[in-house]
Amino acid sequence: MREYRGSEIRNIAVVGHGASGKTSLVEALAFVSGSSKRHGTIADGTTLTDSAPEEVERGYSINLGCAYAEWMDTKINLIDTPGFLDFQGDAIAGLAAADGALCVIGATSGVEVGTERMFQEAVSRGDPVLFVVSMMDKENADFDEIYQQIKSRLTAKVIPIEVPVGEGPSFHGIVNLFDRKAHVYARGTKTGAYEETDVPPEVQPQFDRYYAELIETIAATDDSLLERYLDGGEISRDEAIRAMKDAMKRMELFPLFCVSSTHNYGTRAVLSTIVELMPNAYEMEEIHAFVGAEGDRTVEIHAEDDAPFAALVFKTHSEPHVGDVSLFRVLSGSVANGDEVFNATRAGVEKLNHLSVTQGRDRIEVPRLHAGDIGCVAKLRNTHTNDTLSTRAHPVRLPQIAFPEPLVQMAISPVNRADEEKLQAGLHRLHDEDPSFESHWSAETHETLVTGLGERHLEVVLAKLKRKFGVVAELHRPRIAYRETIRGRAEGQGRHKKQSGGRGQFGDCWVRIAPVPRGGGFRFEDQIVGGSIPSKFIPAVERGIIEASERGVLAGYPLVDFKVELYDGSYHTVDSNEMSFKMAGILAFRNVAPKARPVLLEPLVEVTAWAPDEMLGDVMGDLSARRGQILGTEQDGRLTKVRAIVPEAELYKYSTTLHSITHGRGHHREKFHGYAEAPPDVAAKVAAENQKEHAVAS
Numbered sequence: 001m002r003e004y005r006g007s008e009i010r011n012i013a014v015v016g017h018g019a020s021g022k023t024s025l026v027e028a029l030a031f032v033s034g035s036s037k038r039h040g041t042i043a044d045g046t047t048l049t050d051s052a053p054e055e056v057e058r059g060y061s062i063n064l065g066c067a068y069a070e071w072m073d074t075k076i077n078l079i080d081t082p083g084f085l086d087f088q089g090d091a092i093a094g095l096a097a098a099d100g101a102l103c104v105i106g107a108t109s110g111v112e113v114g115t116e117r118m119f120q121e122a123v124s125r126g127d128p129v130l131f132v133v134s135m136m137d138k139e140n141a142d143f144d145e146i147y148q149q150i151k152s153r154l155t156a157k158v159i160p161i162e163v164p165v166g167e168g169p170s171f172h173g174i175v176n177l178f179d180r181k182a183h184v185y186a187r188g189t190k191t192g193a194y195e196e197t198d199v200p201p202e203v204q205p206q207f208d209r210y211y212a213e214l215i216e217t218i219a220a221t222d223d224s225l226l227e228r229y230l231d232g233g234e235i236s237r238d239e240a241i242r243a244m245k246d247a248m249k250r251m252e253l254f255p256l257f258c259v260s261s262t263h264n265y266g267t268r269a270v271l272s273t274i275v276e277l278m279p280n281a282y283e284m285e286e287i288h289a290f291v292g293a294e295g296d297r298t299v300e301i302h303a304e305d306d307a308p309f310a311a312l313v314f315k316t317h318s319e320p321h322v323g324d325v326s327l328f329r330v331l332s333g334s335v336a337n338g339d340e341v342f343n344a345t346r347a348g349v350e351k352l353n354h355l356s357v358t359q360g361r362d363r364i365e366v367p368r369l370h371a372g373d374i375g376c377v378a379k380l381r382n383t384h385t386n387d388t389l390s391t392r393a394h395p396v397r398l399p400q401i402a403f404p405e406p407l408v409q410m411a412i413s414p415v416n417r418a419d420e421e422k423l424q425a426g427l428h429r430l431h432d433e434d435p436s437f438e439s440h441w442s443a444e445t446h447e448t449l450v451t452g453l454g455e456r457h458l459e460v461v462l463a464k465l466k467r468k469f470g471v472v473a474e475l476h477r478p479r480i481a482y483r484e485t486i487r488g489r490a491e492g493q494g495r496h497k498k499q500s501g502g503r504g505q506f507g508d509c510w511v512r513i514a515p516v517p518r519g520g521g522f523r524f525e526d527q528i529v530g531g532s533i534p535s536k537f538i539p540a541v542e543r544g545i546i547e548a549s550e551r552g553v554l555a556g557y558p559l560v561d562f563k564v565e566l567y568d569g570s571y572h573t574v575d576s577n578e579m580s581f582k583m584a585g586i587l588a589f590r591n592v593a594p595k596a597r598p599v600l601l602e603p604l605v606e607v608t609a610w611a612p613d614e615m616l617g618d619v620m621g622d623l624s625a626r627r628g629q630i631l632g633t634e635q636d637g638r639l640t641k642v643r644a645i646v647p648e649a650e651l652y653k654y655s656t657t658l659h660s661i662t663h664g665r666g667h668h669r670e671k672f673h674g675y676a677e678a679p680p681d682v683a684a685k686v687a688a689e690n691q692k693e694h695a696v697a698s
C-alpha cells in the first residue's frame with residue numbers, strides 16, 4: 001500500500017441499530033474498491049470486521065473493527081461498530097476516532113432505537129452524517145417510507161441524493177440526482193459493475209420530485225446560490241458538491257443513499273460520495289491536549305505532518321497468541337515503523353514494531369503513518385484504551401473518550417475454585433479493553449461484582465474469559481448488603497466463666513445499648529468507676545462487642561448505628577485475661593441486642609429513568625410495584641425523566657424490564673442513596689433465607 005497523507009484520507013464510522021447491515025456494508029465497500037479480495041458474508045462468518053469467535057457465533061458485531069477501501073486516490077478508513085446498546089462503548093469509541101459517520105438503516109426495519117442513539121451521538125460530536133438505506137433488495141423494501149421515517153424521527157434536514165430503480169427483489173439500479181444518470185447493474189454482477197443510462201421513464205416522476213427538493217435545499221444553504229436559483233439560473237455539480245459539503249459540516253444537511261450490500265448495488269456511489277462530501281483528515285478541528293504533570297496547561301493539536309507526534313489509542317483488545325493489539329488515530333505528526341514513542345498517560349516508553357493498518361483481522365505492515373490516519377500495533381507493554389502516545393520531547397495527553405457508565409451488576413465466580421486468580425487477571429484485562437465494563441471485590445458481601453451495559457454485555461464477558469483466559473465462570477444474582485440496627489434501648493450482662501483443669505477463665509460485664517442516628521456507626525463509652533473491670537481489659541470488651549455485632553442478631557448482617565455503654569462488671573485476679581473479657585463482650589451483645597428491638601436495614605438506590613411519554617404510566621407503575629417512592633417527573637428533551645427511590649433488592653434486571661416496557665427507547669441510571677428500615681415482611685423473608693443458608697452450611 002502506498003503512503004497516504006491526511007488530505008487523501010477519510011475516517012468514517014459506520015453506525016446504526018443492530019442488524020441494520022453495517023458490517024455487510026463495510027464488507028461490500030472494501031470489496032468493490034478492490035482493497036479486499038473476498039466478499040465475505042455474515043452467514044458464513046467470513047466478514048472482515050466480525051471476525052472474533054464471539055461475533056461469528058452470534059452473528060452480530062461486539063467489537064469495533066477497522067477496514068479500508070482505496071478509492072479515487074483516497075484511503076477511506078471504515079470503522080464498523082456494534083449496534084446493540086450493550087456494546088455502545090465501542091460505537092462511541094469508533095465515532096471518536098472518525099471525522100464523519102455513515103448511519104445505516106435497514107430498508108425493511110427502518111429507524112430503530114440504536115439508529116436514534118447513534119445519530120444523536122454523531123451529531124453531538126459535530127460529525128457530518130450520511131444516511132444509507134441498506135438491504136434495498138429485500139422483500140417489502142420501501143425507500144420513500146424510510147426517507148419519511150428519518151424526516152419525522154431523526155432530522156428534517158435529510159435529503160435523498162439517489163432514487164432507487166426498482167425496490168425489493170426488483171431493485172437493480174440507482175439514479176444519481178447530481179449526474180442525472182442511472183446506474184443499471186448487470187444481473188449477477190459480483191463487483192458492482194453497471195451500465196450508465198438515462199433516467200428510466202418509470203422513475204422519472206420520483207426523480208423530478210426529489211431533484212427539485214435537492215436543488216432547493218442546497219440553494220437554501222448558501223445565499224448566493226439561492227439568489228441564482230430564484231432568478232432561474234443553473235447550479236453546477238461542483239458548486240452543489242461544495243455547498244453540500246459545507247452544509248453537512250454545519251449539520252444543516254444530511255444526504256440519503258441506498259444500497260444492497262449483498263449484490264454490491266449502489267456501493268461504488270457511496271465510496272465516491274464519501275470521498276467528495278466527507279471531510280479529509282487535515283480538516284479536523286484543533287484539539288486541546290493537556291501538558292505538564294498536573295494537566296493544568298493545554299496545547300492545540302492540529303492535523304499536520306510536521307507537528308510533534310500525538311495519537312489516541314481508541315481501542316485495545318487481547319488476542320490469544322498475539323497479545324494486546326492497540327488501534328490508534330494519529331492526530332498530529334507522523335510516525336515510522338519501529339519508532340519509539342512515549343505513553344504520556346502512563347509515563348512509559350513504547351516501541352512501535354510492525355506498524356500496521358488493519359483490514360479486518362489482517363494486519364498489513366506499513367513504513368509510515370501520517371497525521372489523520374488510523375493504525376495499529378501489537379504487543380505494547382503497558383498501553384490501554386484512552387491512552388495518548390506522543391514523544392518524550394513533547395509529551396501530551398489527549399482528551400479521553402467518555403465511555404458510558406456501566407449499569408447492570410452481577411456477581412461472578414469461577415466454576416473451578418482454583419481459577420480465582422486467573423479470573424481476576426482476566427477481568428482486569430477485559431476492563432482495560434473495554435472501559436464500559438468494570439469489576440470489583442465487595443468486602444461487604446464477599447463476592448466479585450461485574451458491571452456492564454446490559455446482560456448481553458456480561459454474557460459476552462463470560463465467553464471472552466473462557467476463550468482468551470481459559471476460565472469458565474458463571475454469573476449470579478448479587479447478594480444484597482443488608483444491615484441491621486436497633487430501635488430501642490436495653491441493658492444486661494455478659495458473663496464468661498470456665499473452669500478447665502488448671503487456670504480458668506473469667507470475665508463479666510454489664511452494658512447498656514442504644515440507637516444513634518443513621519450513619520452514626522458504632523460508639524463505645526467506658527463508664528467503669530472504681531475499677532470493677534481493670535482498664536487493661538476494657539478494649540477487649542469493646543472488641544468482643546464489635547466482633548459479635550458484625551454477625552448481627554436478626555439475619556446475620558452487620559449491626560450498625562448503635563452505642564454501647566460499659567457501666568459495670570467484675571473480675572478475678574487469677575482467671576481474668578483479655579480473652580475472657582472479649583468473650584464477656586460477645587455474650588453481652590448477644591444477650592442485650594435482641595432486646596433492643598432490632599430491625600433490618602436495606603440499601604436504597606436513587607433511580608433516574610427516561611421514557612417516552614406514552615410509556616411513562618407503565619414505567620411509574622413498575623417502579624411503584626418495586627416498592628419505589630416516586631420523587632417527581634420532568635420533561636427532558638423528547639423523553640420524560642422520572643426520579644424514584646427504590647430498594648436495591650427490587651432492582652435486579654431492571655434495565656431489561658425498562659427496555660421491554662419502552663420497546664428499547666428508555667434508559668436509566670442508578671446511584672446509591674442510603675439505608676432504610678426494611679418492612680417486616682421483607683425482614684422476615686431475609687431472616688428465613690439466612691437461616692436456610694446456615695442450615696445448609698452446618
Ligand SMILES: Nc1nc2c(ncn2[C@@H]2O[C@H](COP(=O)(O)OP(=O)(O)O)[C@@H](O)[C@H]2O)c(=O)[nH]1
Nearest residue numbers: 018019020021022023024042135138260261262
Ligand atoms: N438481503 C440482504 N441482506 C443483507 C444485506 N446486508 C446485510 N444483510 C443481512 O442482514 C443481517 C445483518 O447484517 P449485518 O451486516 O450483520 O448488520 P449489522 O448488525 O448492522 O452489522 C445479516 O444476516 C446480513 O446477511 C443486504 O444488502 N441484502
Ligand SMILES: [Mg+2]
Nearest residue numbers: 022023060061
Ligand atoms: Mg455488525
